[in-house]
Amino acid sequence: MSAALAPDAPALPALVDRGGPAQPLLIVDALRKHFAVAGSLFDRRRQRVHAVDGVSFVVNKGETLGIVGESGCGKSTTARLIARLLPADSGQIVFDGDGVDEFGGMALKDYRRNLQMVFQDSFASLNPRLSVLEAIAYGPQVHGLAKAAAHARAAALLERVGLAPAQFGARYPHELSGGQRQRVNIARALAFEPRLLILDEAVAALDKSVQAQVLNLLQELKAERGLTYLFISHDLHVVHYLADRVLVMYLGAIVEIGPVERLYGQPRHPYTRALLSAVPSMDPAHRTERSPLSGDPPNPIDPPSGCRFRDRCAHAHAACAAEAPTLRETAAGHWAACHLDDPGSGHPEAPARVAALARSA
Amino acid sequence: MNARLETALPDALDAPAVPTPASVVPHAAPRRGRWRGAARQLLRDPVTLISALVLLAIVAAALFAPWLAPADPYKASMIRRLLPIGSPEHLLGTDELGRDLLTRLMYGGRLSLLMGVLPVALAFFIGTAIGLVAGYAGGWLNMAIMRTLDVFYAFPSVLLAVAIAGALGPGMSNSLIALTLVFVPQVVRVAESVTTQVRRLDYIDAARLSGAGALSIIRVHVLGNVLGPVFVYATGLVSVSMILASGLSFLGLGVKPPQAEWGLMLNTLRSAIYVNPWVAALPGVMIFATSMGFNLLADGVRSATDVRQ
Numbered sequence: 001m002s003a004a005l006a007p008d009a010p011a012l013p014a015l016v017d018r019g020g021p022a023q024p025l026l027i028v029d030a031l032r033k034h035f036a037v038a039g040s041l042f043d044r045r046r047q048r049v050h051a052v053d054g055v056s057f058v059v060n061k062g063e064t065l066g067i068v069g070e071s072g073c074g075k076s077t078t079a080r081l082i083a084r085l086l087p088a089d090s091g092q093i094v095f096d097g098d099g100v101d102e103f104g105g106m107a108l109k110d111y112r113r114n115l116q117m118v119f120q121d122s123f124a125s126l127n128p129r130l131s132v133l134e135a136i137a138y139g140p141q142v143h144g145l146a147k148a149a150a151h152a153r154a155a156a157l158l159e160r161v162g163l164a165p166a167q168f169g170a171r172y173p174h175e176l177s178g179g180q181r182q183r184v185n186i187a188r189a190l191a192f193e194p195r196l197l198i199l200d201e202a203v204a205a206l207d208k209s210v211q212a213q214v215l216n217l218l219q220e221l222k223a224e225r226g227l228t229y230l231f232i233s234h235d236l237h238v239v240h241y242l243a244d245r246v247l248v249m250y251l252g253a254i255v256e257i258g259p260v261e262r263l264y265g266q267p268r269h270p271y272t273r274a275l276l277s278a279v280p281s282m283d284p285a286h287r288t289e290r291s292p293l294s295g296d297p298p299n300p301i302d303p304p305s306g307c308r309f310r311d312r313c314a315h316a317h318a319a320c321a322a323e324a325p326t327l328r329e330t331a332a333g334h335w336a337a338c339h340l341d342d343p344g345s346g347h348p349e350a351p352a353r354v355a356a357l358a359r360s361a
Numbered sequence: 362m363n364a365r366l367e368t369a370l371p372d373a374l375d376a377p378a379v380p381t382p383a384s385v386v387p388h389a390a391p392r393r394g395r396w397r398g399a400a401r402q403l404l405r406d407p408v409t410l411i412s413a414l415v416l417l418a419i420v421a422a423a424l425f426a427p428w429l430a431p432a433d434p435y436k437a438s439m440i441r442r443l444l445p446i447g448s449p450e451h452l453l454g455t456d457e458l459g460r461d462l463l464t465r466l467m468y469g470g471r472l473s474l475l476m477g478v479l480p481v482a483l484a485f486f487i488g489t490a491i492g493l494v495a496g497y498a499g500g501w502l503n504m505a506i507m508r509t510l511d512v513f514y515a516f517p518s519v520l521l522a523v524a525i526a527g528a529l530g531p532g533m534s535n536s537l538i539a540l541t542l543v544f545v546p547q548v549v550r551v552a553e554s555v556t557t558q559v560r561r562l563d564y565i566d567a568a569r570l571s572g573a574g575a576l577s578i579i580r581v582h583v584l585g586n587v588l589g590p591v592f593v594y595a596t597g598l599v600s601v602s603m604i605l606a607s608g609l610s611f612l613g614l615g616v617k618p619p620q621a622e623w624g625l626m627l628n629t630l631r632s633a634i635y636v637n638p639w640v641a642a643l644p645g646v647m648i649f650a651t652s653m654g655f656n657l658l659a660d661g662v663r664s665a666t667d668v669r670q
Contacts, residue, residue, distance in 0.1 A: 113572060125567050139573075
């Protein structure tokens, strides 16, 4: 599978690393997006869905950052905001040291060559009227590659993702299976020679065996090309397998972020703990008898005051309603937004927990 | 995290990996028969086939009228008025001025078909362009365009056509303009709604992510997916246009006598309906057959060119 690309297929020129290895590839700062709920045009008191409410994080070069959370927690909106497919209400994006689409920063067109996205719906993300080869070759042509070169490059990429160009190149999306289409989507994204690939539930719609193949392909491609992944998924197993660090979102905000083994082994936030205990276990001794999390997430139009998780949380206290917890570093690189981890928060369980954490460290 | 996930099923299940050296891959791979597939589909559909043949016959008869017609369309004869169908020398009888009806029907088809197809073709180009802009731009521009066109939509087509043709004055080119104006808002609506649907799909987002400009995205990714449904809708409008054009002629706003046009013929023959009803009905039969043909053909083309089947 790891056949080198044909040397006679010229690609777009490789993008240069500007900031050096220590500079995060992507810095997302206080990203916010509220959607107006359809209502009367003249009603001043329009309700707003707080889809993404002040999200800040960094993506380091060469890592895979997994973003997990329930449906509707703002994972995909965050991805679309980062890709600038949606305009953010506020917040800033810094790519390899350059502000994006701002004065003195990086032009949007250049930014988008650096970043590509693979979507969940493999069929909807391919134009039904373009053949596989045409679809892959479109992007490089936008960036100035000649048609013949772009097609040769597309054939090489198709080969690389495991689809024989002679057999699949002239096919149309409806003539492919879901796994094959997703491979085409990956090839289409790679044709830009991007540095950051956002995978928005990219394997969620595939069946398990095909999912495993695509995940392996993604791992190979990452190693081969030094890619950085932002991997959005609700499948905790897949994230565990693929990610270096994991970010947990709840109702438009980050509740916990940390290295994958640490976060899966010692989750700090009650929501993360509930999420992880909901994962089916292979061991019959660890059978989950009841749902660890009851109820639905609260209405994002009118989120609860203070901590957004408090009305589903077993540890909820008056302090949780009074003030929203901020992200605190509980161990190296492991941050959680919970009053339980803040001895000064006024939560009665907090001092004991923080002491226990200090002892174990 | 470097361990490969072991897959229970062989690779071949998903992607038969037959490695081909990229250097031998033909760059311009032969386009697989999208149109050939559609043609094969059409041949298996007898209704569509028959309506296509009937239409073809009507169009051919109109087109080649000067060579095929048995008589002169304007040569009247006071002693041969309103002969019944099947008379010697006049296969389909004669009209109220003794002109050969078969000849007049053939010549009439030229104007009637022109009035059917031309306004729709014009409206198709104008309407698709406006609809694409409205659908792709969205927001306030969409609102402005669509609400303006809703004003035209408030009137029934017939009334609108009569009003515009009446305001512009009688004559063929004026009724062509009137009919085009009647159809533009309808085409815009279809084009706008299809564009809006297409625009929401992920492949448009992917194209935007490629850094392409709006024009390139519309040309490569939107147009091809919008044109099909709009074209089929427009095909259905041809029959409406013919009927409206006939109506305008009937009211004296379209074609003027002694020119032959089916609607006008229907009008002038109406006084003969008690004398020779079969002859008087013939132009109507032609209008009916042609519009039915266009409708059925449009339906057949719609199902044959559907990509996902």
